[in-house]
Amino acid sequence: MQVSRMNPPGGAALRQTQKRLWIALALWGMAVLAGTLALMSYSGTPGPSGIAQEHWPTDSGLTLAAEGISIVMFAHPKCPCTRSSIEELSRLFAHVDPGSASLQIVFRVPPGRNLDWAKSGLWRKAQEIPGARIVFDFDGAETRRFGAKTSGYLCAYDAAGQLRFRGGITPARNHEGASAGGYALSSLLTEDIGQEMVSTNVFGCPLFSDDEDCEEPHEQQ
Amino acid sequence: MSSNSTKLMSTASCPPGDMATAQRADVNYGQHLFRVHSRADRMFAWLFGGQWVMGMLAALLISPETWAGGESSIHVHLLAAIGLGGVLSIMPIILALKYPGRLITRHTIAVAQMLTSALLIHLTGGRIETHFHVFGSLAFLAVYRDCRVLVTGTVVIAIDHLVRGIFWPESVYGVLTATPWRTLEHAGWVIFEVTVLLYSIRHSVQEIRQLAIHTAELEDTNVAIEARAMERAKELEHAQLQLLHSEKLAAVGGLAAGIAHEINTPTQFVGDNVRACRDMFSDLERLVVGYQQRLATLEEQGAAIPDKQELVELIAEVVPDYIFEDAPEAFKQTLEGVDRIRSIVAAMKNFSHGGSSDERSLFNINDALQNTLTVARNEVKYIANLELGLGEIPEFNGYQSELNQVFLNLIVNAAHAIADAGDESGTIFVHTSLVDEEIEITITDTGGGIPESVRGRIFEPFFTTKEVGRGSGQGLAIAHQIVVERHGGTISFETELGQGTTFVIRLPLDPSKSNHEELEPALAT
Numbered sequence: 001m002q003v004s005r006m007n008p009p010g011g012a013a014l015r016q017t018q019k020r021l022w023i024a025l026a027l028w029g030m031a032v033l034a035g036t037l038a039l040m041s042y043s044g045t046p047g048p049s050g051i052a053q054e055h056w057p058t059d060s061g062l063t064l065a066a067e068g069i070s071i072v073m074f075a076h077p078k079c080p081c082t083r084s085s086i087e088e089l090s091r092l093f094a095h096v097d098p099g100s101a102s103l104q105i106v107f108r109v110p111p112g113r114n115l116d117w118a119k120s121g122l123w124r125k126a127q128e129i130p131g132a133r134i135v136f137d138f139d140g141a142e143t144r145r146f147g148a149k150t151s152g153y154l155c156a157y158d159a160a161g162q163l164r165f166r167g168g169i170t171p172a173r174n175h176e177g178a179s180a181g182g183y184a185l186s187s188l189l190t191e192d193i194g195q196e197m198v199s200t201n202v203f204g205c206p207l208f209s210d211d212e213d214c215e216e217p218h219e220q221q
Numbered sequence: 222m223s224s225n226s227t228k229l230m231s232t233a234s235c236p237p238g239d240m241a242t243a244q245r246a247d248v249n250y251g252q253h254l255f256r257v258h259s260r261a262d263r264m265f266a267w268l269f270g271g272q273w274v275m276g277m278l279a280a281l282l283i284s285p286e287t288w289a290g291g292e293s294s295i296h297v298h299l300l301a302a303i304g305l306g307g308v309l310s311i312m313p314i315i316l317a318l319k320y321p322g323r324l325i326t327r328h329t330i331a332v333a334q335m336l337t338s339a340l341l342i343h344l345t346g347g348r349i350e351t352h353f354h355v356f357g358s359l360a361f362l363a364v365y366r367d368c369r370v371l372v373t374g375t376v377v378i379a380i381d382h383l384v385r386g387i388f389w390p391e392s393v394y395g396v397l398t399a400t401p402w403r404t405l406e407h408a409g410w411v412i413f414e415v416t417v418l419l420y421s422i423r424h425s426v427q428e429i430r431q432l433a434i435h436t437a438e439l440e441d442t443n444v445a446i447e448a449r450a451m452e453r454a455k456e457l458e459h460a461q462l463q464l465l466h467s468e469k470l471a472a473v474g475g476l477a478a479g480i481a482h483e484i485n486t487p488t489q490f491v492g493d494n495v496r497a498c499r500d501m502f503s504d505l506e507r508l509v510v511g512y513q514q515r516l517a518t519l520e521e522q523g524a525a526i527p528d529k530q531e532l533v534e535l536i537a538e539v540v541p542d543y544i545f546e547d548a549p550e551a552f553k554q555t556l557e558g559v560d561r562i563r564s565i566v567a568a569m570k571n572f573s574h575g576g577s578s579d580e581r582s583l584f585n586i587n588d589a590l591q592n593t594l595t596v597a598r599n600e601v602k603y604i605a606n607l608e609l610g611l612g613e614i615p616e617f618n619g620y621q622s623e624l625n626q627v628f629l630n631l632i633v634n635a636a637h638a639i640a641d642a643g644d645e646s647g648t649i650f651v652h653t654s655l656v657d658e659e660i661e662i663t664i665t666d667t668g669g670g671i672p673e674s675v676r677g678r679i680f681e682p683f684f685t686t687k688e689v690g691r692g693s694g695q696g697l698a699i700a701h702q703i704v705v706e707r708h709g710g711t712i713s714f715e716t717e718l719g720q721g722t723t724f725v726i727r728l729p730l731d732p733s734k735s736n737h738e739e740l741e742p743a744l745a746t
Contacts, residue, residue, distance in 0.1 A: 021320075025329065028312040032336060035305035040343070040392070042297050080284030080296060110291030151288075171391040174284060174298065177347055178391055209290030 043172040046201030047150030056161035057145050062135065064161055065102040069189055071156045073105045074137075074148035075126070077118040079205035081174045085152035086122060088169045088182055090129045096189050104133045108143040108151075108207045143207055151204035154181070156188060164188055167200030175203070242437045250433035254366070257429075259321035261364045265330045266317035268361065269310040272337055276302040298344070309333055309340070324369075327362075331370045334358045335377040343385070343392045352407070356414055363418040366425050375415050382407050481569040488566060492559040499552035506545050509536065568595035584621045586660055586728075587611040587653055593628040594651070601632065601649065605639045605666070610652040614660050617728060623703045624728075630696035631664045631724050638668025638722060659710070662726040670718040679714075704728070 056064045064070050073089060075082045086105075093103060105126045109118045118136055126134055137143050146155055156165040165188055171179040181200035188198075280302035286293040313333040316326040338354040345351045355378055362374050385393040386404040394403055513536065519526055526532075568591075594607060601607060632649065639647030650665040671679060680701045704712040708728050716722040 021325065025312070025325075028308065031308045032305070032333075035301065035308055036336075036340065039297070039301045039305060039340075040389070043343075043392075044389070076288050076290075078286065078288045078293070080287070080298075083283075112291055174344075175391070176345075205287050206289040209292045212290050 043175065043203075045173075046168065046203055047152075047206060049167060049199065049202055050147040050149040050153055052147045052155040052163055052166040053145070054163050056157045056163075060142060060145055062104050062106070062142060063102070063133075064157060065159060067159050068100040068102065069156050069158060069164065071101060071103045071154060071185075072146060073103070073154040074143050074146065074151065074207060075105060075107050075122060076151035076205045076207055077107045077109065077113075077120040077122055079122070079151035081170075081204040082122055082151040083125065084170045084174050084176045085154070085168060085204065086125045086129070087176050088179070089154075090125070092169070092182070092186055092189065093129050093131070098131050101189050102133070103129065103131060104135055105129075106135045106137050106142050106146075106148075108137045108140055108148075110140075110209065111212070140208065140212070149207055150202040151207055153202045153204070153207075154185070156185060163197055165198050167198070168202035168204065169200070170203050173203040242434075242441055245440065246430075246434040246437040249436045250430055253429050253433055254426075255322045257364075257366055258323075258327060262317035262321040262326055262330065264364065265334070265361070266314045269314050269317075269330075269333065269337075273302075273306045273310040276306040305340070309337060327365050327367060327370045328373050331362050331374040332377050334362065335374045335381070338378060339381040339385075339393075347390075347392055347394045355411065359411065359414055359418060363422055366422050366429070368419050368422055371415055371418055371422070375411055378411060379408055477569060481566045484562065485566045485570070488559055488562045492556060492563065495552060495555050495559060499549075499556070502548055502552065505540075506548075509540050510545075512536070565595055568592040580620075581618050582621060583616045583618050586614060586617050586624070586662065589621055589625055590628055590651060590653065590662070593625050593632060597629055597632050597636070601636045604636045605647040605649045608648055608650045610650065612652070612654040614653050614655050615730065617660055617730065618732070619708050619728065620703070623707060627700040627703050627726065628662070628664070630700050631726075634696060635664055635666035635668065635722075638666045638670075640668075642667075642669035642719075644668065656727070658731065659727045659729050662728070663723055664726075665721060665723040667721040670720055670722055671714070671716040672718070676716070680712075708732070 056070070062070075062072060073085065075085070089103070089105075093101070107118050107123060107126075109115070115136060123134065126132055135142065148155075150168070152168045152170065154165070154167065154169060155163060158164050165181075165185055167181045169179055169181040169185055171177055179200070181198075184198040184200065277299070280296065280299040284296040284298045287296040310333070313326075313330040316323075316329050320326045335355070335358060338351075338358050341354050342348070342351045359371065359374055362370050382393055382404050386401070390403070394407075516526065516529070516532070520529075590609075590611065594601070594609075632651070635649045639649070644667060647667045649667075650663070652661075652663045652665075654661050679697050681698060701712055704710045704726055709732055710726060710728040712724065712726050714722055714724045
């Protein structure tokens with residue numbers, strides 16, 4: 001069998017080659033490090049949390065459950081990062097007594113987009129959650145009403161209409177797994193001991209484009 | 222950046238025989254590892270390419286776009302898959318293709334592969350399934366059969382887990398908080414796998430080492446066999462030529478025997494006729510002398526002799542005075558010549574047909590030697606002097622023609638040895654004597670002696686130091702066979718470089734006291 005051979009350069013040429021190679025490796029290492037840090041920074045950078053109503057808005061078309069916790073999640077139909085939030089929500093509701101909580105998922109449909117566009121994979125995933133009510137918010141009124149700005153934003157109210165939780169339930173963009181929001185919501189649903197309202201970061205796509213006005217036209221808190 | 226492989230490459234072109242076996246085993250070992258490393262480098266080049274493409278496909282499938290309301294743009298993950306994945310993959314691919322087999326290449330590949338695992342774990346939020354990428358990568362790195370590479374990979378992934386476990390545990394373990402035990406637990410599994418892999422690598426490397434040693438030994442054997450085969454081929458070629466020469470000599474010998482027989486008869490009657498002529502000439506001389514004396518007497522008596530003058534002139538013309546002085550000598554020399562021819566022919570006949578090869582016969586070894594010397598005279602007379610010391614020995618019961626052959630071979634060898642030594646005053650001594658019921662024949666030459674390197678082989682069949690046509694390489698082998706096996710005797714030699722050689726043949730008078738044991742030559746130094 002023929003052995004492929006390289007001809008090692010000798011003397012100064014060898015040192016020069018080695019020097020260039022080490023420089024290239026150093027640059028490569030820095031590029032990899034910079035890219036990794038940038039990616040981590042992006043993953044760990046939350047979107048705008050929004051400001052939810054402290055009390056359930058009475059003009060909302062959504063339903064406040066008479067008992068238990070009412071959870072509303074706002075999602076962009078095409079946001080890939082929100083898939084993690086839906087997964088986390090699905091995992092959470094698999095262990096929740098149906099009577100202790102209700103879930104409504106509001107898909108905010110941007111202007112110019114129709115229902116077919118909005119019925120995405122994320123929507124199909126959301127439908128698989130037992131007891132979940134899916135709502136399409138075409139004009140964005142409900143989304144604005146609850147102060148949601150980022151897909152994956154979730155707020156939870158008790159039966160009295162008091163806000164108990166707001167924010168995201170994923171640790172980073174497109175990341176499933178344990179998160180502060182997930183723990184808080186889980187605690188609220190399983191062992192509600194009347195803790196203070198918890199607010200966490202939300203990781204997802206903006207629900208409104210820069211051209212749109214995402215602020216609630218009426219009173220906000 | 223030098224590696225063992227590179228160092229060993231410099232001696233890789235040395236053929237077997239130029240290096241010691243251990244050195245070539247080292248070279249074989251280095252070449253084998255170099256091939257293993259190069260092959261693994263190429264495998265990782267493909268793997269990195271594949272991982273890069275798979276990463277891009279996964280990003281394209283899972284998160285191609287990011288949205289802001291109704292507006293979309295390329296997702297950062299897709300850009301990262303293209304950009305960061307490309308940067309991460311391109312350096313190991315370049316090194317694998319440009320510098321395969323080098324230590325720096327496989328260490329860079331180890332670092333890059335483990336960073337790929339770390340990135341994958343991060344992107345999946347620490348999904349436990351993606352941790353298998355680490356174990357798979359370590360198994361792939363084990364293909365290098367280089368423990369150092371596994372150590373590098375292990376250190377990289379350990380640092381990654383440790384740092385992220387402290388600062389961002391959910392990106393590596395998928396939990397909000399992770400105790401140091403979590404890192405240790407992960408490290409433990411990695412160390413478990415690495416330990417098994419290191420054990421496997423160690424044995425694999427030992428096997429490669431053994432293989433290299435065996436290969437070097439096999440190369441040695443092949444070289445030895447090839448050399449032996451070439452030597453045998455040369456010997457065979459030489460033997461073939463000698464055989465042809467021997468057959469030619471045998472044919473010539475047979476022809477010579479026939480010619481000797483044919484010469485014998487005319488020589489016989491030439492001799493007889495010359496003798497008859499000599500006698501008739503003697504009568505003629507007596508007649509002429511008597512006639513001349515009668516003429517003189519008649520002249521003294523005054524008797525008239527008719528045509529006297531014509532008669533005297535006729536006698537003077539036909540039978541000149543000197544003829545009676547020269548003719549007897551001429552007849553004598555002619556008869557001597559004829560006798561010599563007859564003795565040579567008789568010697569040749571005796572030499573050729575001196576007894577049957579199948580039956581022993583009584584004969585005198587001194588006579589046999591004389592005959593042989595007569596036959597070999599032409600071979601010897603221009604080269605060396607002969608000195609005979611033939612003692613009183615009894616008749617010997619043996620195979621005469623075979624022993625003639627032995628004597629002829631030894632005498633011709635002696636003549637050749639003297640000729641090769643360039644000694645113009647060389648001498649061949651032939652002695653016979655009776656020693657302890659054995660006839661001892663010694664044939665000594667004053668040639669150059671037998672070199673020490675060939676002394677042990679001179680009785681081997683077809684071994685000769687002479688050129689083709691001059692020696693068959695069988696003379697001494699045949700002599701040995703005839704003396705030892707056919708007559709139960711011994712043949713040995715004493716030699717001294719620059720001084721000459723003495724061959725000693727001892728033939729037992731009583732065959733029952735034969736000595737079949739081959740005696741070691743008594744070497745003189």
